[in-house]
Amino acid sequence: MEKPKAHIDYNNPVISIRGVAKAFEDFAVLRGIDLDLFQGENLVVLGRSGTGKSVLIKLVSGLLKPDKGTIKVLGQEVTEISEKELQELRIRIGFSFQNSALYDSMTVRKNLEFPLVRNRKSITRKEIDKAVEEVLDSVGLSQTINQMPAELSGGQRKRIGIARTLILNPEIMLYDEPTAGLDPITCTEINELINQVQQQYHTSSIIITHDLTCAKETGDRIAMLLDGQFQRVGTFNEVFDTNDERVKPFFDYNFIQ
């Protein structure tokens, strides 16, 4: 699959991370990382399991607090803003969880309505229905509107999870392992959806994955996270055109697989 050309503004970072460190108990997961996500860009963060990839996007969304460093999102310093400001900022960020995190007790419709009803107090019933139908249509799952999450397949759950974040028209998308646990065909469909979201909603995205196909098909830039730091950042070819013994096995193993 060829990645569609994106309009990236390399002078306008929407996320700037500087010197961020995070440790759990005695284990340092991130050791002073620096990273920029530019306007309109899909940035893939690659790395083995347990290297702190998901921690990184949880820090960006304010779900975790860094031990050190600064994280600027859409011009606001996440570590310094008030709870209310953080809540308002989060509406501008879409977070697609690894296991979709759909609300089990609600139908697909209610899942999609939830962020809208909570954040747009003056919205009418008609506008809600229209937004739900549009966003479901954009992920190609209009027929699931009255189903419960338990009745959906893994790929459908991922799509609904993405749709739920899109309903608020976010400026930034954070994808946590979007293709984990899916078959290759569904993976390709999800990769296409990520590119479609970038084109249609003009979002800037961080995509956390250890799937090189996903990285190649969706990423404008790749950032390789190893030993708590970004070892290589660049295009797919720039990152993997190396003899670095820490990077090469990752590439070889993925493509042999």
Add this chain to the structure above:
Amino acid sequence: MEQLNSTSSPARKKRPKFVQTIVDFFSSIYNIHLFIVRFFREAFVPPFEFKEIVRQCYEVGVRSFTLITVTGFIVGFIFTKQSRPSLVEFGAQSWIPKLVSIAIMRALAPLVTALIASGKVGSSIGAELSSMRVTEQIDAMEVSGTKPFKFLVCTRVLATTITIPILATYTGFIALIGGYLNVAQNEGTSYSAFMEEVFKPLTFVDFNASLIKAIVFGFTIGIVGCYQGYYSNKGTEGVGKAANGAVVTAMFLVFIEEVIIVQITGNFR
């Protein structure tokens, strides 16, 4: 104020086991204290989640209704049946309605309701919130601009605090009907005569004490269930632990509170 996590301390490995147990115990007391403070900070500040509170009240009521009806009836019936021989021995069977009403209204109705609700509602809240935590649904709520504490915790705690006193009152009346059936079976007393006798010994203090007890029990069941579920971890294992912890801790606290409230309200009689 941040949650205290005794296990995150670097010195943890150096502590002897019994010291660690004591540290864990006091950290959890401190954390529950923070949880309660946070509840009062968020529950009574707008915007209020009226719709969700009503939905939760309905859930709490419906979940326990059948069980409470059956249990309340049996408690009233059995209590009357078991107290009869002792009173008959002194020729005091006419005191049965008074004895039954004092026992049920002052102690049994709120206590039985709280114990049933601990098992049925407390465990359900603990398991539900815990599985939401494990599957990142609480995080999903937070990143979508909703305050999960207010939406999930405050509504559930308010629902149990409002509904359990209503259920306790209902249990009291159902238990009295159970008691009446036993009395009617043995003494042939009419319903109106029984009810007249039943309310004679009860005072304003009795009703108030019973109501206060039920409110405190309801709050305890809600808080404990939510606390166990909201801060659950360890994956699916944590779901079972949260449900179990919610029941055991709530029941234990209900008995402690019963003793304390009885001592306090006894001074007003």
